[in-house]
Amino acid sequence: MQNHDQPRTKRSRILAGALAASVAGAAFAGGLAVNTLPVLADPVHVDAPQQIPTFADLVEKVSPAVVSVRVDEDIKPAADDGSDGQMQNPFDNLPEDHPLRRFFDIPGGPGFPGAPGMPHGRQLPRHAVAQGSGFFISEDGYLVTNNHVVDGGSKYTVVMDDGKEYGAKLIGTDKRTDLALLKVDAPDHKFTYVGWGDDSKVRVGDWVVAVGNPFGLGGTVTAGIVSAHGRDIGAGPYDDFLQIDAAVNRGNSGGPDFNLNGQVVGINTAIFSPSGGSVGIAFAIPASVAKDVIQSLKEHGSVERGWLGVQIAPVTDDIAEAVGLADSNGAIVTLPDNETPASKAGIKTGDVITAVNGETVDGPRELARVIGNERPGTKVDVTVWRDGQAKSLDVTLGNLASLDEAASANDRGNQRVPTNPSSLSGYGLTLTPSEDGSGVVVTDIDPDSTAAEKGLQPGDVIVSVNGKAVQNRKDVSEALSDAAKSGRKAALFQLRQGDQNRFVALPLSKG
Numbered sequence: 001m002q003n004h005d006q007p008r009t010k011r012s013r014i015l016a017g018a019l020a021a022s023v024a025g026a027a028f029a030g031g032l033a034v035n036t037l038p039v040l041a042d043p044v045h046v047d048a049p050q051q052i053p054t055f056a057d058l059v060e061k062v063s064p065a066v067v068s069v070r071v072d073e074d075i076k077p078a079a080d081d082g083s084d085g086q087m088q089n090p091f092d093n094l095p096e097d098h099p100l101r102r103f104f105d106i107p108g109g110p111g112f113p114g115a116p117g118m119p120h121g122r123q124l125p126r127h128a129v130a131q132g133s134g135f136f137i138s139e140d141g142y143l144v145t146n147n148h149v150v151d152g153g154s155k156y157t158v159v160m161d162d163g164k165e166y167g168a169k170l171i172g173t174d175k176r177t178d179l180a181l182l183k184v185d186a187p188d189h190k191f192t193y194v195g196w197g198d199d200s201k202v203r204v205g206d207w208v209v210a211v212g213n214p215f216g217l218g219g220t221v222t223a224g225i226v227s228a229h230g231r232d233i234g235a236g237p238y239d240d241f242l243q244i245d246a247a248v249n250r251g252n253s254g255g256p257d258f259n260l261n262g263q264v265v266g267i268n269t270a271i272f273s274p275s276g277g278s279v280g281i282a283f284a285i286p287a288s289v290a291k292d293v294i295q296s297l298k299e300h301g302s303v304e305r306g307w308l309g310v311q312i313a314p315v316t317d318d319i320a321e322a323v324g325l326a327d328s329n330g331a332i333v334t335l336p337d338n339e340t341p342a343s344k345a346g347i348k349t350g351d352v353i354t355a356v357n358g359e360t361v362d363g364p365r366e367l368a369r370v371i372g373n374e375r376p377g378t379k380v381d382v383t384v385w386r387d388g389q390a391k392s393l394d395v396t397l398g399n400l401a402s403l404d405e406a407a408s409a410n411d412r413g414n415q416r417v418p419t420n421p422s423s424l425s426g427y428g429l430t431l432t433p434s435e436d437g438s439g440v441v442v443t444d445i446d447p448d449s450t451a452a453e454k455g456l457q458p459g460d461v462i463v464s465v466n467g468k469a470v471q472n473r474k475d476v477s478e479a480l481s482d483a484a485k486s487g488r489k490a491a492l493f494q495l496r497q498g499d500q501n502r503f504v505a506l507p508l509s510k511g
Helices: 006-024 056-065 099-103 287-300 317-323 341-345 364-372 473-485
Strands: 027-029 032-034 066-075 126-136 142-145 155-159 165-174 179-184 207-212 220-231 241-244 256-258 264-271 282-286 311-314 331-334 352-356 379-386 389-396 422-424 429-433 440-445 461-465 490-497 500-507
Touching (some): 056 066, 056 207, 056 256, 066 142, 126 207, 155 179, 165 287, 241 264, 264 287, 311 364, 311 500, 317 490, 317 500, 341 389, 352 364, 461 473, 473 490
Antiparallel strands (some): 027 032, 066 126, 066 155, 126 142, 142 179, 155 165, 165 179, 207 220, 207 256, 256 264, 264 282, 311 331, 331 352, 352 379, 379 389, 429 440, 440 461, 461 490
């Protein structure tokens, strides 16, 4: 019997095979592959570290050493009538049942002006509380904070990380570096404390962890990196701040910045904040500065700094050229009228201080720090550049604390206009001899001249040119001519305005 199902089965197998080849994406004809599907790339895969880096261990160890500092201040009321604090209460004329009396909780209640037993109209002292941060540096209770945190305080309270409170006394402050030292007396307690790190080894980009009391919230931790060294923010002559980008806010003042070894490399003191909150730019006192200041406060209750007794300004490229220096390192000197350690040692106005004890001085800020780090009475070797050569002078430093910083400025508004002016060709200056015979007064200046560009102003008195005293226009011209003959490209003018001296270098190309 003939099997009629066989052809169908054969056809079925052929169709099934074709379908399978189509599904597989490859049909072969004459050995060539056709209708091939694309091969997909592998998805992105990242081998994550076994453990994500964390500051938790560091924070756990240092947090007990970081405290909140609460400062109480009694503010005496200001009397507006000169009657020794007596002031008329503005609500005295209100009826006893007036709603304002209840609304503002004013006279009628105990402890308010006009209440029984209180002097009529007397204003009670107001009470203010400020908060900042601090940290222990010894187990017996010495702790560091900012001067501006404790300034004006009458009572100091230290709040620990666990909420315990201790009274503290003020040991000493240093306004110039904004540092203060407090002491907690608790004989039965040993405080967790932290040590100083070496900020000279801190590189831009290194991690720092800031712990403090922002907005009075207590132990708060933020992290960031050091973003710059040696910042000058105009706070004082010893500005040398670390700039960090950790979130630092009001209340973080006096708090520490730790390196990853748990050492203090900086103390938060200021922030750049157009908004009042953190924008990621904070400034910290370097540990190297704080360590010495705090040690002095601990030993003496104050900081004694050496005093040289000069006014100093940067050496610009023009000034360096004018005095014959190879570079613009150093600080150019003007001396005040009174006798100072510098004048006693023979330092003169116009000298450029280039080194102290053999160490090169880059500029005025470094000179101020170097001298300030020395003790009063110390003898230092000061190298000055004068008349085209270096000269060494021994200076015995005075005490900066003895300097009266409240010297009043001379009245500049009563200067008489000099007469018989004459012009200085090529400089756009009109000059006349000073009435006291000391120097030549600038009475007019061409606004398009190089002198105007360099900052000369009418009223300036030209005291000397290249170290030579001048009394008339001829003296100035001769000094300029001598400078040109010696091959210099600029001349150094010493200018006086009131009681302030400064130096300006003018190019000789137009002289």
